[in-house]
Amino acid sequence: MQWTVEHIMKATGGQLRYGVAGAGFDGVTIDSRSAHAGQLFVAIRGERHDGHTFIDQVIDKGARGVVVQAGTSVALAHDRWQAQGVTCIEVPDTIGALGALAAYQRGRAAIPVVAITGSNGKTSTRQMTALVVGQRYRTLTTQGNFNNEIGLPLTLFQLSPNHEAAVLELGMNHAGEMSRLGAICRPTIAVITNVGPAHLEFLGSLEGVARAKGELIAHVDVRGTVVLNRDDAHVAALAAGANRKVVFFGFGPEAQVRARDIRLADRGITFELVLPDETIMIHLGTPGRFMVANALAAAAVGHVLALTAAEIKNGLEAFVPTRGRLQVLETALGFHVIDDTYNANPESMAAAFDTLRALRQGDTGIIVVGDMLELGDHAERLHREMGARAAQSGISRLYIYGHFAEAVRQGAQSEGMAPDAVFIGEKSAIVADLRDRLTTGDWVLVKGSRGMAMESVVEALRSRGDDPKPV
Structure with a gap:
């Protein structure tokens, strides 16, 4: 334009x-x-x-x-x-001017705009939603992590007269940010995936996170729709003050868009998608059960836009997880690496542990974790709880890197993990120890917050022993 x-x-x-x-x-x-x-x-x-x-x-x-x-x-x-x-x-203020220009650009496009936020899963939900909406409409969507006060305007500047819809991802870590992003993109459909203990350093509590995410609702077109996770109490409570049409997704009977008969199949997930007027089987090409919730959110958007069950199915089944988001990788030596290194918080850690347990099916399981960042005064406690969850998942060894490694170790040993099964060290030392131990059929989950750069561990583990990658 x-x-x-x-x-x-x-x-x-x-x-x-x-x-x-x-x-x-x-x-x-x-x-x-x-x-x-x-x-x-x-x-x-x-x-x-x-x-x-x-x-x-x-x-x-x-x-x-x-x-x-x-x-x-x-x-x-x-x-x-x-x-x-x-x-x-x-x-x-040029940052304010950038947002004002983007808001003007959005106003020139009379198209459905879907804005997606949440503590976990917003990127995968955005990708799935764009694939679903794209079955019928030429759709602009956020690329990479362009989801803040700089990235969102840059995405909206890509709007052209050819676009028939937009699917946007909104990220934040401070109160007031979501309101500014909402004012820029003025969605016709808003999706809130969940509220979890991410960004507690800045938002203080789960209630603070919920309020911050909920700022988006006030900027939804009054004739628009708010899509909410019925299974998350903090998210579901936002419906009371929405003053807009609300569509719930979830696993319980109260949700208009829900899933049943969920099964692990071919390192993916199958489930029956239940829409208000139709039911259809879905196969997702990703093993994480939590991905079903993301798919339900995307399906709910498709339902709001009057897409058929077949169109929604085609969009969901076209989804391929991006690098660092629960990717199952094979190695030349026959062990499996689950790369979930894009980011981490307590809820996504727990979901990754569950995924490892489901995938290994009795084979040896190993977890490599880095710190979860932006947890503020809650960090020590949440890292201890993370260590306890890791031990409860039945793994044989736990490798820990980061400032809160000792808290993770304490949590793991409180659940009975043997001291010699826990390894604390730099990433290079972790990789060296793993290379001496891993055998065919083993499963290794690697995860940590973006700032911990745990993908270097994945790259080193995937390299052949005669051509090791630096860590």
Whole structure:
């Protein structure tokens, strides 16, 4: 969609410092590396980089306009830029202006917009939902982890006249963030997958997490729909104040969209999807039972958009888990690695342990864990509980890396795990010990928060002994 100076001024309330009032732009960018001719560059001031220092580069690449922040400490070459025919718009806050531009862009698209949030599973739910909605509509969806106040606008700038729907992922870790994201994307359908002990460092309690996630509901179109997890008490309680149509998904009879007869099959999951008017069998190509809940959320969106059961089935069965999200990987030496390293919190840890138990079916099970981050004052207790759950899963060995390793060890040994079955160390030492022990048929689960970079353990374990990967 084309942008004009009038659009930008209307969206941001900025001041035109110089340039042609009738100038137009082919798109909006914040990345000087990928900027190209004809674009508008918004100079974002981030934690590590200030976009104002890259304005010369984007102008050299042919950018026609820049949005700058008033009072920036970076020296700006306004005289030279004006002589080059560049249009400059000044705003009080460029991050706020980025969101305002994205909100304006969203307003130009009269299409269904699905916004998905939750403590666990929002990325997989978003992927499944995009596949379901995409069975009937040309659908824009979030790429990667572009789900915050910077990433969401960049996704919305990709909207084109060809798009018939959008499926967006919204992430947050502070109160007020979800409200700002909701104001930008103004969904017609909002999905809240669950409320768990993630981001307790900033939100304090599960009730605080629920309130923060629930901020999204106020920004749903009054004629829109809120899709809620009936099995999560904190999420289900949000229905009371929604003032919008509510559709529940879950495993109990109270949910309009539910699953029954769930079975592990071919390292995937089969279940019967029960919709208000139809029932159909589904086979998911992922082994995690918790993925069924994500599929139900996606199916509920499909139901709201009046898709048939067959269309919903086709979308769900096209889902393939992305790297680091419960991927079962085979090795040359015959042992199996479950890569669930994308992120971690207490609920996703417990779900991964359950998945390992189901998959190994009596074979040797081993868990490698890194810290769960952003748990604040609850971290010691939650890591002890995580260690206890690991021991309860019946594994033979537990490897622990991170600041809270001792708390995890204490939890494991409180449930009877032998001291010599617990190994605390750096990732390189963990891999070295594992290489000496793993045999054909063993199962190894590797998991930790994003900041722990546990994927390096997966890569090292998958490499051949004669060509080891560094950790």
